[in-house]
Amino acid sequence: MISKIKIMTRKEFVKICTLLGISIPFQSVLGSCSSDDNNNTIPTGFSGKVLIIGAGPAGMTAGYLLAKRSIDFEILEALPTHGGRIKTNTTFADFPIPLGAEWLHVNRNIFSEIVDDDSVTIDINTTPYDTINDIAIDSATGQQITFEEAGFTIDQKFIDSSWLDFFQTYIFPDIRSRIRYNTPVSTIDYSGDQIKVSTNGGQTFEADKVIVAVPLKILQSGIITFTPTLSNAKTDAIENAHVWSGFKAFFEFSNKFYPTIVGYDIMPAASGQKMFYDAAYGQNTPQHILGLFSTGLPAETYISIASDDAFRDFVLSELDALFNNQATPNYIRHISQNWNEEPYARAAYLSAYEDSTLVNVLGKSVSDKLYFAGDSYTTGSDWSSVHAAARSAIRAVNELVIK
Ligand SMILES: Cc1cc2nc3c(=O)[nH]c(=O)nc-3n(C[C@H](O)[C@H](O)[C@H](O)COP(=O)(O)OP(=O)(O)OC[C@H]3O[C@@H](n4cnc5c(N)ncnc54)[C@H](O)[C@@H]3O)c2cc1C
Secondary structure, eight states, rough: OOOOOOGGGGHHHHHHHHTTTTOOSSSOTOOOOOOOOOOOOOOOOOOOEEEEEEOOOOHHHHHHHHHHHHHHHHHHHHHSSSOGOEEEEEEESSEESSOOOEESSSOOOHHHHOOOOOTTTOOOEEEEEOOOOEEEEEEOOOOOOOOOHTOSSSSSSEEEHHHHHHHHHHHHHGGGGGGOOOOOOEEEESSSSSEEEETSSSSSSEESEEESSOHHHHHTTTSSSSEEEHHHHHHHHHHOOOOOOEEEEEEEEESSSSEEEEOOOOSSSGGGEEEEEEEEEEEEEEEEEEEEEEEHHHHHHTTTTTOOHHHHHHHHHHHHTTTTOOHHHEEEEEEEEEEGGGGTSSSSOOOOOOHHHHHHHHHHHHHEEEOOOSSSOOSSSSSSHHHHHHHHEEEEEEEEEEE
């Protein structure tokens, strides 16, 4: 619908989406108002072996759908854990702290869309923001702004739960025996009938088809090589895509002196995103936890700070300036998550301002053998979120089983 979002300002885009009654995620998907890849009817007909590389939301969704079709598959995951960028901390607070994906950017129906089973009742608690009574302020002016201006419309917080909990409860049980952990893939040779996949450690695997479900930055970094090399169009799209750095932190305070959201108008908008927000919003907790979310240049500013103590002091001085010196005396402790230093993520996600035609190339399959599933490999109408990753997996599996 909107193919050249780069010529549209954020406010214009917000207005169009609002008129259409569509949510706009704060940190993603300025590439479109519409949902992506929304067909989860899976035809059968393919009966070979599939290897899925990566056990994040996309890889897990793909495996789950293959399992439902009784198709033989294995998921090769580099880390000793699954989840990827929906990693969650369960020790800092008395509710789960999402170190990566935190909000549900679309309607709750996405849960049933992924599970694709009418007999399953989804018991995941989320809450929308009270956009009338909650307060968002503009960091530059200190003035109150609407949630729409802050980028939040129907976005929801998970309550005592997380995206990881959703996958853990409804998807993981059907695929747990098929995940091979500590298996970092380094080469994919699709020159012959059977695709040969190997790891740095010398393990090799064979399959008829492969679903690549690793973050785009992993392909940009050359961690996985392809034989034969991917087409020029695909290689150019991978190399030219702008992936934002990512950094989050959570601060516990003895007092809640901050509003629900403090929005930053980053200029130019395509250079990144930043906000402080009430991370304990809607939770049944006595703890006061403030979140810091940053991507792109704002994230790099935090990442470049030499020590954790210096980082803490930097943030406290930012907050003291915003909130009349209330941060430092109320500070208790903090944790942080630098996504750039995670060896199998290396960044946050594809820029919200990427060209949709480039994203569309990223999502295309190769030679009826390689399929791409994940938040960057979509049809170009939505990207950089868990729901976009899951929907791209649905599309990849649909495509794979009919070819
Ligand atoms: C700071 C931050 C905030 C975010 N906030 C939100 C949000 O609020 N809402 C939202 O919807 N989304 C959010 N996202 C985006 C969301 O986390 C991603 O869109 C989603 O996790 C993408 O899923 P994926 O399966 O494509 O990739 P990932 O989650 O990255 O999973 C990829 C998997 O592949 C594995 N892997 C990588 N390389 C290899 C290899 N060589 N061999 C084998 N395995 C490999 C990784 O270990 C990982 O398990 C956020 C992300 C970040 C970083």
